[in-house]
Amino acid sequence: MALDKKDIAKRIAKELKDGFYVNLGIGIPTLVANYVPKGIQVEFQSENGILGMGPFPYEGEEDADLINAGKQTITSLPGASFFDSAMSFGMIRGKHVDLTILGAMEVSDKGDIANWKIPGKLVKGMGGAMDLVASADNIIVAMMHVNRKGNSKLLSKCTLPLTGLRCVKRIVTELAVLDITSQGFLLVERAPGVSIQEIKEATAGKLEIPAVVPEMQF
């Protein structure tokens, strides 16, 4: 069975390590904060200027001066800090943020990512995505393996305008966990009940299939 968005977030949450500073993008990545493994400490950064981001506020406690990069009201946790946008992207470009999790429209088997622009459609902008992907050593992409028409979004070459070159390290989709290696997409795990054949059919880029591909554990 293919995973739903919550399950994708749950699987990505297993990548969090004790002591990590983590930047979460909008969409599925935001859900990762709900599944931090017990017994570890991580701090979430939002690029508009907070480290130590907490959950959404209770009604009546919302503060117009306290939002995340998705413009949602949030709270801050003990140990949090606020800073300006140059400092925020300084910590991103300076590789002080350990892990970046973001969504994508397309990823290539070289690790290129496209997630900001569809030519001919409304262009909303890249926000902080180009800065994040150009700098982070550890980038995990949360995305659907195929689009609504059933076409693969894991390609040999991105067709949409790029956000960054050769930067993605790992992808978690509704079907599989894949790493980007010099050989292309390496199939690391498959979703429970999903066959290797299904993943092969859904992957347009070069796919390396090891002898043993375990099912994801939650």
Place this chain on the structure above:
Amino acid sequence: MINKTVHSVKEALEGVSSGMTLMLGGFGLCGIPENAISELVRLGSSDLTCISNNAGVDDFGLGLLLQQKQIKTMIASYVGENAEFEQQMLSGELEVILTPQGTLAEKCRAAQAGIPAFFTPAGFGTEVAIGKENRSFHGKNYVMEEAYQADFAFVKAWKGDVAGNLIFKGTARNFNPLMCGAAKVTVAEVEELVPAGELDPNQIHVPGILVNRIFQGQDYEKRIEQRTLRNI
């Protein structure tokens, strides 16, 4: 102590005219200079180039200037929340220069700090880098970006004193400190203007040297764009 106080928003915006390049602080609707924007609407200056991370919503923030068609060029990183913006962009009335958010921040800071240009990895190999100098340092590729040149910077702080020292609150800080001193004239509006000596010098985020005019803002709406709550 050098007193930077002006007594009205009208006085604060003296010298603003059509065709100018303006920086405006804020992220979404958080920390935007509401009073300065209202006065820009009243002044009716046109053909403006606005540098701001976002373009407001239809009826608030920079959306108010868009409604009056006062903006010719918008420089921003993300503009997704505004139907009027979309309409003007698609019809070609509005020129839009999309800039990676960290680059936008640094282009402000460079202007503030007297640095004409810098290299960033953001956008290398993408259409953002087209026409710009690329260079490799220690095996990694970078794009040269230039500091902004602006006529006015409008920022909003939580507290300020008459010497122009500023303190921000929460994530309303964002681009505001970086725009101070990054334009020919910096205008700061504050929720609470206090006499010199009332703010602890240890807690100042922006020293008054970067601010030319400061005034007590009025009637802040501080609208929330996405009120998102936790279930009890």
